[in-house]
Amino acid sequence: MVATSFTGFADTKGSFFQALAKHQDREWFAAHKAEYEAGWASPMATLLAEAREALDGEYPDFELGAPKVFRIHRDVRFSADKSPYKPHASGALSLGHDKVKMDVAVALYLQVGTETFAGAGTYGMEAPALARFRAVVQSDRGEELTQLLRPLEKKGFTLESMGMLKRAPRGVDPGHPRVELLKRKGLVVVFPALAPEELTSRKALTTLVKHAKAAAPVVRWVARAVQD
Template sequence: MPTDRFEGFADRKGAFFAALAKHQDREWFAAHKAEYDEGWAKPLGALLAEAREAVDDLYPDFELGEAKVFRIHRDVRFSADKSPYKTHAGGLVPLGHAKVALDVSAALYVQVGTESFAAAGMYGMGPEALARYRAAVADEKRGKEIEKIVLGLVKKGFSLDSMETLKKVPRGLEPDHPRAELLKRKGLIVMFPKLEPAELVSRKILTTIVKHAKAAAPFVRWVAGVAEGR
């Protein structure tokens, strides 16, 4: 990953991505690739690398993986939309090396472009991790731990999200369980408070994201820990 100092992204509104949305063809992208690399991909890599260093001490029992910027190319194999490019740049700081793709925990995920946001946690879980997560949420002691953590984050402007949320509590668990909303989820992340576009063009966005990533660390440790069977 890049070791350059993060100095901000190309602009506040993701003008490159707005143009890319209108020109979803390889010829246009090839002609403008340098704009993406220099204005978005490289700065994102630098931001993630600096943020990783800032939060590393908060994960003494986990191994933080190297910061990673995702490819801009979309996986269109199973999609009706064959547009070849994403309209954002995204990347994460993972915990460990998950054997199942769904089981990736992130100390930090950042997306910038036509829509910009940051988050942390496990967006989705494979069957084994999900079973452990549900057992922990249903458990009186461990369930109250995550409930308290979540309530504290919500008060600070964070919100919950997941890849999928069931309409009902999974079979075998109390339908009126006090943590029913957590039990319905098939993954669990916290969305950070809204990122201010004006901050994207300076180091202010790094300061903001690191502050939120530190606040979210107890949440990520809990989710990643139970998913791994700790």
């Protein structure tokens, strides 16, 4: 049963996931599944539901999708690593989609476990969307994105993407003022790290909502750019 109010995750160190990393077998997970559900999956669902309410007003032109907690089971079909379970719990709030994929913009993505990560944006863009993104960034409108990113970077936010070219894209002047953005194949605003003690209290929700609201103008800008 999912709680109605987020009160924190099970602990600050991801102890369950540290143990899971040493016991990557279905028998062990089945015996400890209740611990995962109560300490990590259920709190994740509750946090995302509350964050959705808090962030809805930041996206007047988009409908936030239903909170999505990702499966802990890994897709090992094309991986040399056949470990069946991820070493973390994760979930997201998408813009306009209930199905969250790499090329879908998210208002919030959160991962907690052996490593903690939070951010917002579009991790990887499919070719048509990437072409539109680069065209807008290359145009005079691209300066708007620079202006939106500058104060975030001063506050400790960083940028990430699925991939990044070593050189300027074909047809782009290597001296273009936004060439580093143009090299990217997506754009995620990575939030400053949560303090460990925040994970076990409602402070995690408060901090994540604050960061997600700060990143929202960038997420909106990119989402509109790829729709142009």
